[in-house]
Amino acid sequence: MKRLLQIEYIKLWNSRSSRFLIVAYFVLLTSIALIAAIKFDIGPIEFHLADQGIFNFPYIWHFNTFVAAIFKLFLAIVIVSMMSNEYTNKTIKQNLIDGLSKKEFIASKFLTVLVFAGISTVFVFVVSLILGMMYSDYNEISIVFSDLEFLLAFFVKLVGFFSFCLFLGILVKRSAFALGFLIIWAILEQVIFGLLGWKLVSWDTAKILKSLLPLESMANLIKEPFSRLNAVQSVADQIGERIELNYHVHWYEIALVLGWTVLFIYLSYALLRKRDL
Amino acid sequence: MxxxxxxxxxxxxxxxxxxxxxxxxxxxxxxxxxxxxxxxxxxxxxxxxxxxxxxxxxxxxxxxxxxxxxxxxxxxxxxxxxxxxxxxxxxxxxxxxxxxxxxxxxxxxxxxxxxxxxxxxxxxxxxxxxxxxxxxxxxxxxxxxxxxxxxxxxxxxxxxxxxxxxxxxxxxxxxxxxxxxxxxxxxxxxxxxxxxxxxxxxxxxxxxxxxxxxxxLASHGFFELKADDMNALKKVLEGSGEFSHIDQEGDIFIAYLNTPLEAQDLNHRCFEKQITLTHLVKRKESLEQQFLTLTNNQEQIHS
The missing domain is CATH 3.40.50.300 (P-loop containing nucleotide triphosphate hydrolases)
Incomplete structure (x- = not known):
């Protein structure tokens, strides 16, 4: 396993563009902390975002994992190209000839995905912990470390998404087209939802079916955190609207994304086995 | 092995x-x-x-x-x-x-x-x-x-x-x-x-x-031969029975061997029959010729 990771490390770290994107990604993750600096000072209205409770434990786990997940697109580029470049450079052929088995080849890519997702999770954990320590109104240990399932959801979400990217890289073999395909797929999920609800089944059933699709199921893992904010809640109260949100992470949502992950990795392996290089 | x-x-x-x-x-x-x-x-x-x-x-x-x-x-x-x-x-x-x-x-x-x-x-x-x-x-x-x-x-x-x-x-x-x-x-x-x-x-x-x-390359090779009296040379070659066939390319005979024969033996024999060779080269068929022969044979079988 260490050997497979070392192989992938040599491939990634010696490429200037991958190195740049990876560094940029982690810098961006850290930049969540900059949200704390958002301050408006317009005459009598003084607004400091950090004081609005977004950095309160345990809400911060929800908020930060949600925001951090947006940056995953940067790593998606790295992952799609680390797969498809093996085809464009034909190095996948040479790797196999040199004695890497097809299973090891997929394993080395998947392990890299796990490492990326793992480091991202640790990063978000540390950044959130520090921010929380600085700005949170509650600092009791039991509160600080509650709702940590958002971190698990974050990890699973990244692993699922990156596995999808790996699969697209193998399927399409060209990084630009694979990324294009990713965008088309995201739109396609909405189109499927629209068609289902419009013609085939009721909108409620369509919503359930939509939540089973890969990208949608990953998005559902961490729901948007904004309507949980006190400020938003109080505005809603004033206009007589009650926002009832089920924002928790559910085990079946995690199972669903893990299911997609297994499928994508298996399909990647099956494609690699079946194809002549 | x-x-x-x-x-x-x-x-x-x-x-x-x-x-x-x-x-x-x-x-x-x-x-x-x-x-x-x-x-x-x-x-x-x-x-x-x-x-x-x-x-x-x-x-x-x-x-x-x-x-x-x-x-x-x-x-x-x-x-x-x-x-x-x-x-x-x-x-x-x-x-x-x-x-x-x-x-x-x-x-x-x-x-x-x-x-x-x-x-x-x-x-x-x-x-x-x-x-x-x-x-x-x-x-x-x-x-x-x-x-x-x-x-x-x-x-x-x-x-x-x-x-x-x-x-x-x-x-x-x-x-x-x-x-x-x-x-x-x-x-x-x-x-x-x-x-x-x-x-x-x-x-x-x-x-x-x-x-x-x-x-x-198991063939025995071939000779390229030239003499002043080409007719007499041809008679000697045909009479010996050691050549499977003889081609003429320009003013040179190409004589294909069917048994081993060294160049000096052939030269000696010709000299005894009062034929003076002006050109004598022994060659092996190149792999290229062999290859073309092989692939051509196969072609004929198929057609």
Whole structure:
């Protein structure tokens, strides 16, 4: 396993563009902390975002994992190209000839995905912990470390998404087209939802079916955190609207994304086995 | 003899096209093998199959008596297929370090192999800055990293200039001289003739000949002859019964032997019959002529 990771490390770290994107990604993750600096000072209205409770434990786990997940697109580029470049450079052929088995080849890519997702999770954990320590109104240990399932959801979400990217890289073999395909797929999920609800089944059933699709199921893992904010809640109260949100992470949502992950990795392996290089 | 590779009834179809048809051959340790065939005869496909990058339609192959899995066996093989494939953004040493990790061999060998192919001075240069000849030599260095039991080369001199071709051939001879088994696929006959001891000849995916190069050249050769009195010469040649047939090319007779006969014996005999030869050369048929004869025969059988 260490050997497979070392192989992938040599491939990634010696490429200037991958190195740049990876560094940029982690810098961006850290930049969540900059949200704390958002301050408006317009005459009598003084607004400091950090004081609005977004950095309160345990809400911060929800908020930060949600925001951090947006940056995953940067790593998606790295992952799609680390797969498809093996085809464009034909190095996948040479790797196999040199004695890497097809299973090891997929394993080395998947392990890299796990490492990326793992480091991202640790990063978000540390950044959130520090921010929380600085700005949170509650600092009791039991509160600080509650709702940590958002971190698990974050990890699973990244692993699922990156596995999808790996699969697209193998399927399409060209990084630009694979990324294009990713965008088309995201739109396609909405189109499927629209068609289902419009013609085939009721909108409620369509919503359930939509939540089973890969990208949608990953998005559902961490729901948007904004309507949980006190400020938003109080505005809603004033206009007589009650926002009832089920924002928790559910085990079946995690199972669903893990299911997609297994499928994508298996399909990647099956494609690699079946194809002549 | 230790068997390195055994191929049995290998067939590969690409849709309607049969690239390799019921191919069988065996590779023993210590010999230099050539796979010879025109472009599109299935050489690269065959190598692709035994190297685990092309799936066979039917048939089987086994490495080292079938005691190891293919990818483990490949760690004891050094192979280059078609173009040298490396990561363009990495330099020579970084690329070879990666190969060392894949093959699970120590990185200390990188210097030795790069020196062998004359690239140690360029070790810090990115692969994409290399000329084709350098890329090809780098590929050979990479293939040798694991001190392989067998070195497989697919058209190693394709697309190189004469100097590059010469360098590669010298390198192959040097490696063969150290006792490494070599399997060389080529459409260049003289390349195979110069380097190989054994040859497998393919045409349209079929095995036409499989054996030693010498065995293939088992003819007794031919004479090119010229004399002042050509008619008398012809009589002597026809009368001896040692020639299967005699052709005339310009003012020279080409007489094909059917038994061994040395040039000085023929000269002596002619002199006794008062014929003075003005031109006497004994030649062996080149592999090229043999190859064309073989492939033509097959053509006639088919048509």
């Amino acid at each position: 230790e068997t390195i590779l055994k191929v049995t009834d290998l067939t590969k179809k690409f849709g309607h096209l049969t690239a390799v048809k019921n191919l069988s051959f065996t590779i023993e340790k210590g010999n230099v093998y050539g796979i010879l065939g025109p472009n599109g005869s299935g050489k690269s496909t065959t190598l692709g199959i035994v190297l685990n990058v092309v799936n066979a339609t039917s048939g089987s192959f086994s490495w080292f008596d079938g005691n190891t899995s293919t990818h483990d066996a490949l760690k004891k093989v050094g192979a280059i297929i078609e173009r040298p494939n490396f990561y363009p953004y990495m330099n020579a040493v970084q690329n070879l370090r990666l190969v060392c990790k894949i093959k699970e061999v120590p990185e200390s060998r990188i210097e030795e192999k790069l020196t062998l192919v004359g690239l140690w001075e360029r070790r810090e240069s990115k692969f994409k800055t290399f000329s084709l000849g350098m890329k090809q030599r780098m590929a050979i260095a990479s293939a040798l990293l694991n001190n392989p039991e067998i070195l497989i080369l697919d058209e190693p001199t394709n697309g190189l200039d004469p100097q590059g071709i010469h360098q590669i051939r010298e390198l192959i001879k040097k490696i063969a001289g150290e006792g490494t088994t070599i399997l060389l696929a080529s459409h260049l006959l003289d390349e195979v003739e110069k380097v190989c001891s054994h040859v497998v000849i393919l045409r349209k995916g079929e095995n036409l000949y499989d054996g030693t190069v010498d065995g293939m």
